[in-house]
Amino acid sequence: MPIRSSVASVNRASQHNRGGSFMERRNNMRLSCPHCGEFARIRKSQQLTPVYREATVECQNPDCGWRGKMALEMTQTLTFSQQPNPEIRLPMSPRLRDSIRDQLMVQ
Numbered sequence: 001m002p003i004r005s006s007v008a009s010v011n012r013a014s015q016h017n018r019g020g021s022f023m024e025r026r027n028n029m030r031l032s033c034p035h036c037g038e039f040a041r042i043r044k045s046q047q048l049t050p051v052y053r054e055a056t057v058e059c060q061n062p063d064c065g066w067r068g069k070m071a072l073e074m075t076q077t078l079t080f081s082q083q084p085n086p087e088i089r090l091p092m093s094p095r096l097r098d099s100i101r102d103q104l105m106v107q
């Protein structure tokens, strides 16, 4: 799908699906309560490892009142770091793995 039309469809989706979209206009993460779908806010978060962060999330709908925890985890490498930390071992994305394999086969 061309980039232009996918951006347009994201904008349409956020107009018709209030509170349901994951991304906010400013590109911050937009969180929805899993129960009522209203805006949920991160109250505090804690970096537990270099690739893992846990956050406490609070639904902003007073009629709902849900609170919970969520996790943010770095899961894959899409582009290698130019300042790699030897202790970080993230799996390559399938696309990155394929492109490296193709380069090795050419040589």
Ligand SMILES: [Zn+2]
Pocket (backbone or CB within 6 Å): 033, 034, 035, 036, 037, 038, 059, 060, 061, 064, 065, 066
């Ligand atoms: Zn809620």
